[in-house]
Amino acid sequence: MTKIGIIGSAGRMGQALAAVIPDMGATLIGGIDAGGDPVRLSNEADVLVDFSAPSALETTLAAARAAGTPILIGTTGLTPTHHALIDAAASDIAVLQTGNVSLGVTLLAKLVREAAAALGADWDIEILEMHHRHKVDAPSGTALLLGEAAAAGRETTLAESRVSDRAGLTGARSEGTIGFASLRGGSVAGDHQVIFAGTGERIEIGHRAEDRAIFAKGAITAALWLVGKAPGRYTMGEVLGL
Numbered sequence: 001m002t003k004i005g006i007i008g009s010a011g012r013m014g015q016a017l018a019a020v021i022p023d024m025g026a027t028l029i030g031g032i033d034a035g036g037d038p039v040r041l042s043n044e045a046d047v048l049v050d051f052s053a054p055s056a057l058e059t060t061l062a063a064a065r066a067a068g069t070p071i072l073i074g075t076t077g078l079t080p081t082h083h084a085l086i087d088a089a090a091s092d093i094a095v096l097q098t099g100n101v102s103l104g105v106t107l108l109a110k111l112v113r114e115a116a117a118a119l120g121a122d123w124d125i126e127i128l129e130m131h132h133r134h135k136v137d138a139p140s141g142t143a144l145l146l147g148e149a150a151a152a153g154r155e156t157t158l159a160e161s162r163v164s165d166r167a168g169l170t171g172a173r174s175e176g177t178i179g180f181a182s183l184r185g186g187s188v189a190g191d192h193q194v195i196f197a198g199t200g201e202r203i204e205i206g207h208r209a210e211d212r213a214i215f216a217k218g219a220i221t222a223a224l225w226l227v228g229k230a231p232g233r234y235t236m237g238e239v240l241g242l
């Protein structure tokens, strides 16, 4: 059976992962939290699953590379520097990083890309997300993933079109921008809505996560898929055949 090591094992996602692993033909061989040793875990595991904090990523990737262990990265709040580290690691090991491991959001991203391509820049795109009161990063990794899909549909980048800090006298909306709004409260597992606002009509498509089990199952499916893959950076679309 495939041996899985978890980075962030005592957290909300770590616990959700531990609950699904026995039913997915895998074994949980260990996990670490802040202060834990990723080197030993990387050497013992066939694949690592990371749902922790951005500050953990550099040492985790170094340990995974040294051991030749593939890794699924679900942690959000990553910066361009983290993405550069992931790109570098992908020259030695198989890596899949995504802001959302669910089937539903992976399909939603594809639909958003198609809609953005079909509608053109005079349809304003706004992305609304709501998460539980404990979440520490905003916009969510999923919202950014959906924004990237929308930008790709328009043949541009999110870096060129992102607006996520409206407050005060903002001025009118600039055409072609992609706006973000973040709500926090209660125990919401993760709601995302993409709004295409035209003149006189709107299209709204979205996804609601009702339980973290969908993330845990998606993460383990992806982790098992990564075992034995050549070094490189992979996507959930490739895992799910979408």
Ligand SMILES: NC(=O)C1=CN([C@@H]2O[C@H](COP(=O)(O)OP(=O)(O)OC[C@H]3O[C@@H](n4cnc5c(N)ncnc54)[C@H](OP(=O)(O)O)[C@@H]3O)[C@@H](O)[C@H]2O)C=CC1
Binding pocket: 007, 008, 009, 010, 011, 012, 013, 014, 032, 033, 034, 035, 036, 050, 051, 052, 053, 055, 056, 073, 074, 075, 076, 077, 098, 099, 100, 101, 102, 141, 215
């Ligand atoms: N991609 C996806 O589909 C999903 C992504 N996520 C993301 O996963 C991450 C974790 O979410 P969640 O489980 O709710 O968060 P929690 O705060 O519940 O858990 C985070 C865990 O990571 C541990 N941790 C912190 N720093 C380190 C470190 N340096 N090394 C190892 N472990 C560390 C914490 O340990 P300690 O308490 O000791 O600090 C804690 O146990 C977030 O970034 C979240 O956005 C969540 C769901 C789905």
Ligand SMILES: O=C(O)C1=N[C@H](C(=O)O)C[C@H](O)C1
Binding pocket: 076, 099, 100, 131, 135, 139, 140, 141, 142, 143, 189, 190, 191, 209
């Ligand atoms: O922190 C969470 O809980 C979640 N984080 C991910 C994100 O930032 O999009 C995925 C999911 O929405 C839950």
